[in-house]
Amino acid sequence: STQGYSSAASDVYKRQGEAFFIKIMNVFCPTDVIFAEKAIEPSHDKANKYIMYSDKKNILQLVALLIEHNVKKIVLCPGSRNSPIVHTITNHPFFSCYPVTDERSAAFFAIGLALHGGSPAAVCCTSGSALLNIHPAVSEAFYQQVPLVVISADRPGAWIGQMDGQTFPQPGVFGSQVKKSVNLPEIHTDEDEWYCNRLINEALLELNHHGKGPVHINVPISEPLFRFTTEELPKVRVITRYQGLNIYDREYTGLIERLNNYNRRMIVAGQMNLIYLFEKKYSKLLYKHFAWLTEHTGNKTIPGIPVKNFDAALYALPEEKLEKMVPDLLITYGGHIVSKRLKQFLRKHPPREHWHVSLSGEVTDLYGSLTTVIEMDPFEFLEKIAYLLENRTTEFPRIWENNTRDLPQPEFSYSEMAAIGTLIKSLPTPAALHLGNSSAVRYAQLYTLPEDVEVCCNRGTSGIEGSLSTAIGYSVCSDKLNFVVIGDLIFFYDMNALGIRHIKNNVRVLLINNGGGAEFKIMTRNWAEKVSVDNFISANGHNGSAKGWAENCGFTYIGVNTKEEVNNAIEGFTSVSDKPILMEVFTKEEDEVLAMVTFVRTNAITTAGGKLRQIVGNVVGNKGIEILKKVIKR
Numbered sequence: 001s002t003q004g005y006s007s008a009a010s011d012v013y014k015r016q017g018e019a020f021f022i023k024i025m026n027v028f029c030p031t032d033v034i035f036a037e038k039a040i041e042p043s044h045d046k047a048n049k050y051i052m053y054s055d056k057k058n059i060l061q062l063v064a065l066l067i068e069h070n071v072k073k074i075v076l077c078p079g080s081r082n083s084p085i086v087h088t089i090t091n092h093p094f095f096s097c098y099p100v101t102d103e104r105s106a107a108f109f110a111i112g113l114a115l116h117g118g119s120p121a122a123v124c125c126t127s128g129s130a131l132l133n134i135h136p137a138v139s140e141a142f143y144q145q146v147p148l149v150v151i152s153a154d155r156p157g158a159w160i161g162q163m164d165g166q167t168f169p170q171p172g173v174f175g176s177q178v179k180k181s182v183n184l185p186e187i188h189t190d191e192d193e194w195y196c197n198r199l200i201n202e203a204l205l206e207l208n209h210h211g212k213g214p215v216h217i218n219v220p221i222s223e224p225l226f227r228f229t230t231e232e233l234p235k236v237r238v239i240t241r242y243q244g245l246n247i248y249d250r251e252y253t254g255l256i257e258r259l260n261n262y263n264r265r266m267i268v269a270g271q272m273n274l275i276y277l278f279e280k281k282y283s284k285l286l287y288k289h290f291a292w293l294t295e296h297t298g299n300k301t302i303p304g305i306p307v308k309n310f311d312a313a314l315y316a317l318p319e320e321k322l323e324k325m326v327p328d329l330l331i332t333y334g335g336h337i338v339s340k341r342l343k344q345f346l347r348k349h350p351p352r353e354h355w356h357v358s359l360s361g362e363v364t365d366l367y368g369s370l371t372t373v374i375e376m377d378p379f380e381f382l383e384k385i386a387y388l389l390e391n392r393t394t395e396f397p398r399i400w401e402n403n404t405r406d407l408p409q410p411e412f413s414y415s416e417m418a419a420i421g422t423l424i425k426s427l428p429t430p431a432a433l434h435l436g437n438s439s440a441v442r443y444a445q446l447y448t449l450p451e452d453v454e455v456c457c458n459r460g461t462s463g464i465e466g467s468l469s470t471a472i473g474y475s476v477c478s479d480k481l482n483f484v485v486i487g488d489l490i491f492f493y494d495m496n497a498l499g500i501r502h503i504k505n506n507v508r509v510l511l512i513n514n515g516g517g518a519e520f521k522i523m524t525r526n527w528a529e530k531v532s533v534d535n536f537i538s539a540n541g542h543n544g545s546a547k548g549w550a551e552n553c554g555f556t557y558i559g560v561n562t563k564e565e566v567n568n569a570i571e572g573f574t575s576v577s578d579k580p581i582l583m584e585v586f587t588k589e590e591d592e593v594l595a596m597v598t599f600v601r602t603n604a605i606t607t608a609g610g611k612l613r614q615i616v617g618n619v620v621g622n623k624g625i626e627i628l629k630k631v632i633k634r
Contacts, residue, residue, distance in 0.1 A: 047077040051091050052228040054084035056221055057187035058196050062151070064236040065197070067094050069204040071120045071149055075110040077103050079126020081166065082153035086124065092233070101129045111146050120147035120207050127154045128166030131173060131328040131530045141214040142621065147207040148214040150178070155346050156220050170218050180206035181216040194368055202238040202363045205373075208599040209241065209361065224228030241361060241373040255372070256388050258353065259329065264396040265329035266351070268342070269294040270334030271459050276364070276379050278303035285386040288393055291327070291400040295338055295445055297435075310573050311445055324399055326351070330367065333357040333378035335458040338441055343367065357381045410446055414563040414594030415442045416512045419585045420485055423510055426570045427453055434471035434479055436486035437462050440512070444485065454480075464490040468497040468509070476502045481574070488513040492544055498582075507580035508573055509555075511546055514587045550582040556585045558583040570599055 051058060062085070075098045076086050098113070100106035103125050113121035125131055128442050131152045141148040154170050161167070171183035180319050182199040185192045201213040243249040259265075267290045278286070283303035292306040307313075315321065326349040333356070337343065343366065343595060350369035358364070362373030374381060412418040420443045427433065429452040435441040437528075440455050451453070458467050467490050475482035484507070491511050498509075550557045556579045566585060573583050 016048040034211045053091060053230040053233065055227045055229045056084050057193060058184045058219055059085050059088055059194065059221070059229060059235075060234050061081055061187070061196050061236055062184070062200055062217065062219060063088050063092065065204060065238065065356040067092070067198045067233075068150075068236065068238045069120075069201075069207075071122050071204065072096055072119040073110070073119070075100055075106045075113070075121065075123040076105050077101065077125040077130065079121065079130060079153065080225065081127040081155065081221060082124055082151075082219075083155060084221060084228075085151060087217065087228060088215065089124070097260075103133035104136060106148070107134040108140070111137055111141055111144075111271075114141075114146050114148055114219045120149055120204075122149035122151055124151040125153070126166065127152065127170065128168065130166075131170055132484065135174060135177075138174050138214050139177050142179075145212045147212045148471040149204070149207065150174070150216045151212060152216070152218050154183075154218050154220045156222050172216075173213075174216050177214070178216045179209070179213040181218070182216045185219065186220055186222060194365075197237050198239070198363065198365050198370075201237075205239065205241050205363065209243075212332045212566075237369075237371065239363060239365075239370055239373065241375060243361065244376040244382065245374070252347070256385070258390070259385065260390045262329040262352075263394045264326070264328040265289060265331070265394070266291045266293065266329070266396075266400075267302075267333075268337065269298040269306070270332065271295075271297040271336045272299055272301045272334040272456070273456065275454070277302040278379075278382075282383050282386045285389065286382055289389050290331075291325075291397045293342070293400075294334075296433075296449050297336070297338065297441070297457050297459060298334055300457055301334065301379075307400055307404050308445070308448075309337045309404050309407055310400075311341050311442075312407050314339075314345050314602045316405065316407065317403060317571055321403060323349070325403065327396070330356065330369070332366070333381075336462070338364065338459065353506070370591065396503070407450060412595040413591070414587065415567075415591040416487075416514060416585070416587050417446070417592075417595045418563060419510065419560075419566050419587075421447050421511060422442055422566050423483065423485065423574070424449060426574050427483065428481060428574055429453060430480050432474065432480050432482045433454065433481060434467070434474065434484040434486075436467045436484070436490045437464060438487060440485045440487055457599070464493050466494055468494040472497050472500055472503055472507065475504060476506050478506065481506050481508060481576070483574075484509045486511055488515075488544070491546065495546070495549060498550060498555065503554075503580055505576075505578055505580055508551075509580075510573075511582060511584045512587065513545065513584055514589065514592060533561060546584050550584075554579060556581045559586065560584070561586050 055065070056419060072095060074089055074095050076089070078099075078101055089095050098109065100109055103123075108123070110121040123134060123137075125134060134150055138148070139148060140146070153168055155164060155167050159167060172181050174181060174219065180203045182203045184196050184199055185197055187193045200217065203217050206215050207213070231292055242252060242255065245252045245255075254546075276394070277300070287304035290552045293308075293310050294302055294306045295308060298306075301347075302458060303460075317325075322345070328351055330346065330351040330353070332354070346367040346369070348626040350367065353371045354365075354371060355372040355374055356364050356366060357374045357376065357378045359375065359377055361372055361373055363370065388446045410417070410421070412421065416439065420440065424433075424447040427450050429450050431450075432442070432454045433449070433456070435455065435457040436443050441459070456471065458470055465510045467486060468484060471482060471484045486509065491509075528582065545559070547557050548560060556577065558569050558573065558581065560569055560583065569583060573581055
């Protein structure tokens with residue numbers, strides 16, 4: 001009884017009594033219908049400090065993002081496993097909650113809520129067969145194009161199929177009849193939280209993407225279930241999608257205002273298999289406003305001269321300079337980026353906003369900070385914003401230009417890096433350059449590419465299979481000389497490509513043969529001294545040569561073993577001939593280590609001597625340093 005107390009105190013004691021009753025029910029009752037029954041009309045605000053949310057971080061992310069994506073109408077079904085979700089939703093004043101016992105009726109009831117006004121509605125159920133009862137409504141929502149969110153609680157994945165109660169494989173249970181299905185992680189690390197946030201955003205964005213429809217969010221929840229110790233919902237990252245810059249989709253004035261308010265703006269162009277020539281009027285308007293970064297695989301898709309040697313700059317420059325090179329706004333378009341250092345740099349120093357522009361409109365969060373997806377052709381986007389940018393200059397593009405302009409192109413002793421550099425400096429124009437994955441595509445980035453050279457590389461999955469075959473297929477349709485730079489493991493994995501009958505005389509293959517995966521041996525570092533793993537991780541000592549196979553397939557074969565031999569052969573290799581040509585460059589592990597250390601020393605001018613030793617050790621390991629000592633003594 002609360003008789004005789006003030007109104008506020010009476011309310012507090014009443015709720016404390018309810019909380020005690022709920023604890024008793026949690027022990028003796030398998031369901032928590034009481035949460036749903038009392039939550040139709042929330043009568044509190046966050047000034048009431050005794051209101052607590054679940055301590056499950058994936059639930060907190062889910063509820064916070066339901067609010068941000070304006071999913072207000074929630075139908076709640078009874079159960080134990082979903083009670084932390086129910087408790088958290090019903091204790092927030094944003095939601096209009098509707099308890100319905102039967103899941104099949106509940107889901108159709110939610111469809112009706114969504115149909116009135118067109119805004120999305122959600123239905124939340126416990127684990128097990130309860131979810132299957134929602135399937136008829138999901139099918140109806142899919143074919144009637146109704147924005148329905150199905151939220152299912154689940155047991156942890158480790159207990160599925162182990163005879164635990166109310167379990168079956170819930171992720172993906174609706175198959176092709178939902179627009180998106182996600183299975184949230186339980187959050188233990190920052191990466192888990194980023195991943196969980198991204199998945200929820202992806203699912204909720206699909207509710208009205210290219211037509212409306214249902215989505216499924218599965219939420220594994222470990223015991224204990226009934227810990228409600230969180231006072232506030234977290235501030236969450238919200239990803240927004242613009243389907244073109246079109247006022248009929250959504251107002252984009254605020255987007256342009258934010259664009260103009262940022263001083264440190266960067267655009268990164270990923271892999272693009274095309275050349276786009278901007279009109280001068282657009283180039284003049286766009287170029288001065290951004291730091292433009294791309295790699296050779298980006299080809300000509302930037303209005304001006306981009307920064308391509310950013311990898312060396314990020315490696316060489318001290319932290320105090322790098323901090324001034326962090327963007328506030330990052331805009332990306334195109335495909336994959338090769339550079340691990342750029343990824344690490346932008347993940348360590350996240351921009352305030354990241355906009356990704358693509359025709360697909362898919363959520364691609366490479367740097368862990370995506371805030372906006374703009375679904376339109378990247379070049380159309382750039383030409384549209386060109387006239388919307390305020391006419392003012394910022395120092396940020398100049399900072400990037402000044403910090404990268406004077407970095408020298410490296411000069412190496414005989415090695416894989418030196419051979420690739422020699423070829424790139426000697427390429428005729430126009431030409432096509434096909435880069436194998438792993439070291440070839442990264443080392444090529446160290447050198448300035450001649451104008452009118454197209455670059456191709458299988459970076460979709462970055463695997464070793466098919467690089468040579470893809471290049472041969474491209475060359476058949478090309479009138480240019482086609483140069484293929486490829487390592488020995490990738491070459492021998494795809495050597496059948498040389499036997500394709502359609503090969504023309506315009507093919508040139510630069511094969512780097514270091515006896516098998518020298519890159520892997522260098523990266524083994526200290527533990528390689530204790531355990532002999534070379535034969536297992538790098539196909540060590542395969543003793544193979546392409547000479548017989550290349551000549552049998554009608555290629556002119558050139559084998560080289562020194563830098564002088566490479567220099568003598570390069571002119572004929574890059575000239576027109578009546579046969580395709582394969583040049584096999586034989587190197588050793590010692591050659592690669594020395595080249596790597598030379599690169600470090602060339603690009604670490606600003607570092608102290610002590611740190612240089614540390615950098616060398618990080619790159620080549622103690623084993624590599626010992627090899628280097630022997631090489632230097634020679």
